[in-house]
Amino acid sequence: MVAFVGCGGSDTETSDKASKSATSSATEAVSEVTIEPVGNQMKYEQTEFTVEAGTEVTLTFDNTASSPAMKHNVVILNGEGDDLVQRVGTAASQASDSGYVPELDAIVAATDLADPGETVTMTFTVPSEPGTYTYICTFPGHYMMMQGTMRVVEA
Template sequence: MAKTVTLHPKGNQMKYKETEFTVPAGKKVKVVFENTATSPSMQHNVVVLTRPPEQKVFRKVGEAGMSAGASNDYVPQDMGDLILAHTPMSKPGETVSVTFTTPGETGDYGYICTYPGHWATMQGTMHVR
């Protein structure tokens, strides 16, 4: 059975309430995002990266997300080497999730929201132990 991790936005800010979580290596995990925001502009997703939480990687994926557009949930389709998993985009009041297998290699992996403009402040770290 997959371990479940639930994330939320920090009110109507472009931030995650939970900025880190820890999961076992090489196991199935389900990331649930409950969008408890109330402002219509606070649409969010969770994009788990294959790299440590570095600003240059956050920027690259976040800016490519804008080009990907709403029809792709602002997730760049040509960055499979940088993106491990992602939830669909969620509007306020919606809950979305994704189930995936964590990397077999322990370490820290970043996650961001790729809704336009959100990546710069909506960041977190998945610790794989």
């Protein structure tokens, strides 16, 4: 059975990836999520996950990349949209002293920066407002490409 046929755009790619690696975790609320990069690309393998409002969630980022340039983190933003991503991404590039995570209300939670081969974990409280929250890698040059979506549903 083929669910998505024809257009061949980025939607199809996303669907393929989701069905391979994260079928259940993308649509069912989870309390633990693991995210990896796609090889040495500036992309997350897991580009969406769902959590319940107000719950504690443990997020692990396993940096499976091998290229020394592919340092990554996962920074969850307090909302979505290009303006927000741009604002945080730009501020992050100035924040090398704090692992490229700037002090901003627009950030819900952030992992440490993970070198290739390193795994980092954080536990955070999901926002109480259901909705769509973008997560990005704030290592300089990555945020434009390296993005995903956290869906928050009613608990």
